[in-house]
Amino acid sequence: MQAKKRYLILVSAGTCLFLLLCLGGLPVPASRGGLGRRDGHRPGTHWPRYSEHLQPFVPWDQSESEGFSAPMSPRQKRDANSGLYKGRRCRMDSCFDFSLCEKYGFKVYVYPQQKGDKISESYQSILASIEASRFYTSDPGQACLFVLSLDTLDRDQLSPQYVHNLKAKVQSLSLWNGGRNHLIFNLYSGTWPDYTEDLGFDIGQAMLAKASISTENFRPNFDVSIPLFSKDHPRTGGDRGYLKYNSIPPFRKYVLVFKGKRYLTGIGSDTRNALYHVHNSEDVVLLTTCKHGKDWQKHKDARCDKDNAEYDRYDYKEMLHNSTFCLVPRGRRLGSFRFLEALQAACIPVMLSNGWELPFSEVIDWNTAAVIGDERLLLQIPSTVRSIHQDKILSLRQQTQFLWEAYFSSVEKIVLTTLEIIHDRVLQHVGRSNLMWNSLPGGLFTLPQYSSYLGHFPFHYAPLGIKPNPKFTAVIHAVTPLVSQSQPILKLLVAVAKSQYCAQIIVLWNCDKPLPAKHRWPATPQPVVVIEGESKVMSSRFLPYSSIVTDAVLSLDEDTVLSTTEVDFAFTVWQSFPERIVGYPARSHFWDANKERWGYTSKWTNDYSMVLTGAAFYHRYYNYLYTNYLPASLKSMVDQLSNCEDILMNFLVSAVTKMPPIKVTQKKQYKETMMGQTSRASRWADPDHFAQRQTCMNKFASWFGTMPLVHSQMRLDPVLFKDQVSILRKKYRDIERL
């Protein structure tokens, strides 16, 4: 009986199971087969192969017939567009008058400040930066772009900085012209509770350089998105990034951190309110506080007290410096201060601000320096950042530092970047390429008018896989008349001309006496071009003469003493360091703590930070940069003193490369004057000369906003220099004989 029961139970169980399997098994293939099967037409899972001859999408005659039926003349069409697309649909094509920029180039006019106008510190900085830049013009008739002197930075009605009656004030400007070719800077717009992006006055056809701008309101290639910066942001120079070295592996103590306010209700509150879901108080530390505003207690929710307590346990600075990633969630507005803070701290920003048009997005490829997250996928953020490979982290982190130093570290850089972006649009096909903006040394130091070809710059040889031109052009700066055949300049000319790498020699005749007759110059295998300086000023030795066709320039003083071997060796070294100054006379700078200023020394020291251009190779691009990048104030100072041009060149090159120049071999005495034969006119003999150089150092440092010079403790010698081998085996043996 028992057995039978058991048997029955088992049989029924077995049958049930069998039936279940049969029935339940069926849906499996159905779901795998996909919908195609159900509609009875497409049993395959892939797009079927159609056997018949299908028609082309465009019939042969279509394009031709259409072209000729185009009814409207292209010119009419352009005019129609510019009439049609105004206001929110403004583009350069419809709202910008390019013709204003044609005659005088890209010049920016700043309206004179009216008495009684209240201007915030930040806006003062912006205006001062424009006025100090090479784009500034005080003549509105030459201007291509106009900038208001009315403070438009803070358009939050509740803010004390808010300027009232802006609408009337703007309309009354005689040059306003409906806002055409005007640029309006703005950091804050709208107010509680909706924080719209409206500025509270009609901007007409003006362009906006605005922080926290949303992609919906952003007019591509017309507006410029700028970063939100605090009123303490330095005007010039700015601090360097915090990254001092690349640690391996690149992970830091925390993976992801954030510390900031939480808005309990209203716009932009959702994301920050949800952060606690991801917080794990170990390596993902996302802290919020409710404690802000007057009546936070009224709105506080259940988590506030706990959050506030956790918030106080951590130090923001410590977290910032010890985290691999930093969360940058939107606040009330899309942008937040956290962004620049993270960027400077080499903490890779993780953007969590949907619809924010990132700063300078027109030119900066943010994927190379930040992680762009989606607020909707907040919960995935930790796994996303953890999945990023360490090589990628290494590169993202370095890029944050490059971008920070190139475009964000000072108000001046932010303003210049904004202007250069607009400048690029005006230049059109000559504008900077993506690579110029996103690789060292960055767009501000890469002037596209010099050349549109990357290979003409000293910075991109390796990325392009090319080498600089294997020859050089010597430029000798002549200031004394040619009276005797034993003058140093003639010896120098012969020695340089003997170099196998020399393509040509340019003698820049900056002497008041007339040019010597052609036959007075020695006969050389390479052409000697004598250029008579027009203004005979010091800066003219760095003019980008079109006759310089090689990448390398050998800059020489007329009384420099160099042998052919020395020239050859220095040039081979330069080929390895084409972006630096490579040469003989080394000098150093130091901080004079007593006088609280920079000092200049020509003493023999264990290090150096400058290589003077009396005998140095550098890339011809620096001639262009010197002439076109530096402000007239510094260049005229050099011209008036007839001094310091070499120091200024060193400042410039080090500001670009962030690296020291390179001194080659032992040579210390490279002047006739130093060897006892005094040359009458030599400026080096002048006692004031040295004092002036101290002054120059400090003037230059203040314009750069920082001290760009960097010290080096090494010099480069030929491989077998003074080694105990037969001198016959040495290629540069003459160097040792000197």
Next chain:
Amino acid sequence: MMCASVKYSSRGPALIPRMKTKHRIYYITLFSVVLLGLIATGMFQFWPHSIESSTEWTLDRRSVHDAPLVKLPVSSPIPERGDLSCRMHTCFDVYRCGYNPKNRIKVYIYPLQRFVDEVGVPISSTGLSREYNDLLSAISDSDFYTDDVTRACLFVPSIDVLNQNSLRIRETAQALAMLPRWDKGMNHLLFNMLPGGPPDYNTALDVPRDRALLAGGGFSTWTYRQGYDVSIPVYSPLSAEVDLPEKQPGPRRFFILSSQTAIHREYRIQLERLKEENGEALLLLDKCSNLSQGVASARKRCYKGQVYDYPQILQESSFCVVLRGARLGQATLSDVLQAGCVPVIMADSYILPFSEVLDWKRASVVIPEEKLPEMYTILKSIPHRQVEEMQRQARWFWDAYFRSMKAIGLTTLQIINDRIYPYAARTYEQWNNPPVVKWSSVNSPLFLPLIPPRSPGFTAVVLTYDRVESLFRVITEISKVPSLAKLLVVWNNQNKSPPEESLWPKVAVPLKVVRTKENKLSNRFFPFDEIETEAVLAIDDDIIMLTSDELQFGYEVWREFPDRLVGYPGRLHLWDHEMGKWKYESEWTNEVSMVLTGAAFYHKYFNHLYTYKMPGDIKNWVDAHMNCEDIAMNFLVANITGKAPIKVTPRKKFKCPECTAIDGLSLDQTHMVERSECINKFASVFGTMPLKVVEHRADPVLYKDDFPEKLKSFPNIGSL
């Protein structure tokens, strides 16, 4: 379901032994029945299905006329016009894509249907075009494709809207709205190449499409929703018809060529004026008026009765004009790129194809229409080298992104994919660098110009086997170097334990001994966690001749060049013309291309690189041959940075570090032969010779200067 049954049967046998024999038979039969049932079910499920999917590829040739007919009621709803404010975060449902480890979106294609209106007239005059069919097949064959509509992130309708001319706007819109997953067009992608129609020729597809994404050819800045739509090229059918072999960049017969036939009269007059001014440099072609019957007019162009083959003639010019026609997007652009001719694009407000990822500055010249008369001057100002690079770049763009509907379709999907997974997006270099550049270009992973602070110091890693006495001397010597932070001894001898702790020299810095599992040379380059500094000094256990000043100076030089190998003994590679291969040179030469890692500073990153990223079998090869690990390191660093190493300080009489057991010349020679072989082997694995030769070495600024020694930072340099 399967799982449950397996569990059941596994529990079964345990019961059996306790039962009577009679019952046992019943149970066995019962289980056999269940088992059989299972097998049968399995067969039923999988057998026919697998046959089906295998035949699909070979036998599934069907006709579009088999597609089901769908009648659109007149009152069928019409989607709203495209919303200009749509962006990925507002109109795109990202939850459908979600997180996935491959970071790849899934794309579903609707099955083909033939839509007709109530009286049976189709919504499109062409139906499924050849090109759209190619596009859908390509997507279907790609990694993006899914046939599971529930897992799809992106939906592609099979309704062909490539050419608006052939569409009935209202009915097409109704058909879109009828798609089962349409949901206000959310996550739907439409491909359109020829938007608008006479007389206005709008620059985006006129079919109302709710929130659908538009991959459009010929967007203007006013219709393009940046970051949402994708600007695509207008496909040129000639791409498939004509095979133009790639032409070497360089000067061409003509400077500027205009080949378009449908140029507005105003522009043609301006072009003709340019031609008058600049003569032979310009070639202005038009369509041929008197071609004999049977000649495809699309393939011929004429100038004053002279007939030219199109598109072949494009290869004869440096620059080719691509002017706007009635539409902004022109198929000519594709032909021009294919010919490796640099396009001169004159179409104001036009959004160039794939401009979201492609850097058109490298492949084209964009000139405002108004500046057409200045075209010649503008183009003449472009440096020759740049023109050549543009020619190469133009052809590469065509090869990679224009050549077929497949290329266009997959590029579009990749762009959308990059937006959804931006942290896994392809880089600028990946999108824009042609293979030639990818090969020859170098982007150092340590690219930031940094001079790290002196304070963290360096970690000395000493590789040793059993020369304890010499090792101790090395340790004592190195410990005098001010910037030494830590000593790490890599004990490579598995048969012998390192000496007791008390026997080791007393040093001021932490000293750590790591015992290795195998006696491998690569152990010295392992990125040990114990190395906490950026700088590593690799040093052999017999390098006792380096002074403290020399080592400290080496560290200072490394700080100025943290991305290079900075070392003491220098070596050179040479090309042996007789043998036709590379040769290793350790003699006193004027040049250096390697520094030996018997004594060299380098960044810890290179340890990581050597251990995990060494190309080919080099790492194993080195371990097997117990030689050339230093050469391999030199190759690796030079290859990734494109820079030469830096040899520091004068040459010393090193106890030949590469010939530890000199018994005579013969052994020395075998050694050199072996090292030469290494160079040849590595060069072939790297596919290139990455080593860079230089003629300089680094010395302290005051080296050998007539200057009080005690005032020099590094007085003791070069003593023997």
